[in-house]
Amino acid sequence: MSAHTAAPAEAAPMDHRHVMRALSGLLIVLFVAMISSTVVSVALPQIIGSLNGTQSQYTWVVTATLLASTASTPIWGKLADLFSKKLLLQISIGLFVISSIACGFAQSTGQLIGFRVIQGLGMGALQVLVQVIIAAMISPKERGRYNGYLGGVMAVATVGGPLLGGFITDTSWLGWRWCFFIAIPFTVVAFVMLTRTLHLTEIRRPDVKVDYLGASLIAAGVSLLLLWVTFVDNNFAWVSWQTGVMVGASLLILAAAVLVESRVKEPVVPLHVVRRRDPALAIIASLAVGMAMFGGAVFLGQYFQIGRGNSPTEAGLLTIPLMLGVLISSTVAGRLVSKTGKVKPYIIAGVVVLTLGFLGLSTIDHETSLVIVSLGMLAVGMGVGMSMQNLVLVVQNTVPFSELGAASGSITFFRSLGGTIGVSVLGAVLANQVATKIAAGLTELGIDPAASSSGGSTLNIAAMPPEIQEVVRAAYGDATGHIFLISAGIAMVGVVASLFLTPTKLRDSVDL
Numbered sequence: 001m002s003a004h005t006a007a008p009a010e011a012a013p014m015d016h017r018h019v020m021r022a023l024s025g026l027l028i029v030l031f032v033a034m035i036s037s038t039v040v041s042v043a044l045p046q047i048i049g050s051l052n053g054t055q056s057q058y059t060w061v062v063t064a065t066l067l068a069s070t071a072s073t074p075i076w077g078k079l080a081d082l083f084s085k086k087l088l089l090q091i092s093i094g095l096f097v098i099s100s101i102a103c104g105f106a107q108s109t110g111q112l113i114g115f116r117v118i119q120g121l122g123m124g125a126l127q128v129l130v131q132v133i134i135a136a137m138i139s140p141k142e143r144g145r146y147n148g149y150l151g152g153v154m155a156v157a158t159v160g161g162p163l164l165g166g167f168i169t170d171t172s173w174l175g176w177r178w179c180f181f182i183a184i185p186f187t188v189v190a191f192v193m194l195t196r197t198l199h200l201t202e203i204r205r206p207d208v209k210v211d212y213l214g215a216s217l218i219a220a221g222v223s224l225l226l227l228w229v230t231f232v233d234n235n236f237a238w239v240s241w242q243t244g245v246m247v248g249a250s251l252l253i254l255a256a257a258v259l260v261e262s263r264v265k266e267p268v269v270p271l272h273v274v275r276r277r278d279p280a281l282a283i284i285a286s287l288a289v290g291m292a293m294f295g296g297a298v299f300l301g302q303y304f305q306i307g308r309g310n311s312p313t314e315a316g317l318l319t320i321p322l323m324l325g326v327l328i329s330s331t332v333a334g335r336l337v338s339k340t341g342k343v344k345p346y347i348i349a350g351v352v353v354l355t356l357g358f359l360g361l362s363t364i365d366h367e368t369s370l371v372i373v374s375l376g377m378l379a380v381g382m383g384v385g386m387s388m389q390n391l392v393l394v395v396q397n398t399v400p401f402s403e404l405g406a407a408s409g410s411i412t413f414f415r416s417l418g419g420t421i422g423v424s425v426l427g428a429v430l431a432n433q434v435a436t437k438i439a440a441g442l443t444e445l446g447i448d449p450a451a452s453s454s455g456g457s458t459l460n461i462a463a464m465p466p467e468i469q470e471v472v473r474a475a476y477g478d479a480t481g482h483i484f485l486i487s488a489g490i491a492m493v494g495v496v497a498s499l500f501l502t503p504t505k506l507r508d509s510v511d512l
Helices: 005-008 017-035 045-050 057-081 085-102 109-137 140-170 184-197 213-230 242-263 278-308 312-318 320-340 342-361 369-398 400-446 467-501
Strands: none
Touching: 005 242, 017 057, 017 085, 017 109, 017 184, 017 213, 057 109, 057 213, 057 369, 057 400, 085 109, 085 184, 085 369, 109 467, 140 312, 140 320, 184 342, 213 242, 213 400, 242 400, 278 342, 278 467, 312 320, 312 369, 320 342, 320 369, 320 467, 342 369, 342 467, 369 467, 400 467
16 A cells, blocks of 8 residues: 555544643653753853853854754654654654753863754754644644644743743752753653653555755755854854855755755655745745744843843743743634634734734833833734744645655744744844944943943943943843844735735645
8 A cells, every 4th residue: 555545544633632641742842842942041151151161162052053953854854754753753852861961961162062963953853743743643623722732832932941041040059050951851751651642653665765865965055054144244244255155055055955855756845845835935924933933032031131131030031921922822823723724814913913013122222111012022922823833734734644744844944944044143233233332332431442341241231330331231222122123024024925825724634
């Protein structure tokens, strides 16, 4: 029997009780994977200082994980179509646990960066495999209800990560190493739960061929592009020979990847899926939503700590409106999608609210009322909650069961890529704006910016004289508003893409 003929048998949905038992383990895994990418952000200065690292190594501790996670996402998605989804999930959990232990015991920044690459592979696998397995258990129409739980977990992990990291770092009897150790017991519990509760009918395909060349080219091309985003405007200018070499080489490698993917029997990224109207539009919209989810938490946390003078723990608490917005809207929209079978209206509403939220945040400075900031964050959170998982649903609804993993991996990959590039580019804009505004502020005070070290160590606010503190806080507050205005412009692209989605009803079966 062929794989396509056998697929409907594998797609038989589980009943609600069994789904909820397996879903509990899946949500724990997803939560741990996502929170591991944000929990160390607050602790990084202390980590690098403890390991005697440099500023470039500081950047690489973050970049290494993002590179490995983003570049490997479509590969894991494709493997899920070819091999046992449950076994792949168990392998990725093991990979994540071992690398987390290694990160916690790292004795140098070089070791930590290496272990973070392995951790990134595990995190990328967990994020896409959880979505693939949920899609294998539940039909697209019913999936909206469960996607509410998924969106809520992702929101809590994204916003709660810095809060937990701040608490761990501020607690003397824990220390920064527990930022890596804290996830291990939860992951082990999830492993045991999934081993006992997750029962998927797997289909053996003896004719399987993994496209290693295409996977390698995709990983190399994306990695080089993200390396350019990481270093541009810091180590070299936007218009420079380094930019030309890195961007040009990246485009050539990715073009070669497209050529390979168009000719192999089992492509990592199924081009015939990506070329379709609705998946292509959903991917474009996901780029905007990805930047919102990743960038919002990163820059809002920095805004509260530097622009407003709050502690890491306080900054985490102040971003709760963002988390609540995602939690409430993803749950409500998910249930409405399941009830009506329609997804387009909620995606359009989501990206419109997202854009309005960014426009609201674009007006903030270091003295803006916290009520206005909270309303802007709430709108951004609601927009992300209504659109993010529903865009995945659009893609999953258009493909047969045999392509579910590759399709889910593709849209997750593009969302992560958009988020990574968005954070890097907005970070570069923020750094330039801050440097310019600090220089102007110091000049007004009669201080020579070139002779002052304040512009180079702007994170150590407490050590600065009060008048310079005010200059630095104002610079960060005003610059943060500027980058959210750019975010609003990018979110508008998501609005346009969503408007052109086909207004189809979600299917009741797992397979076509």
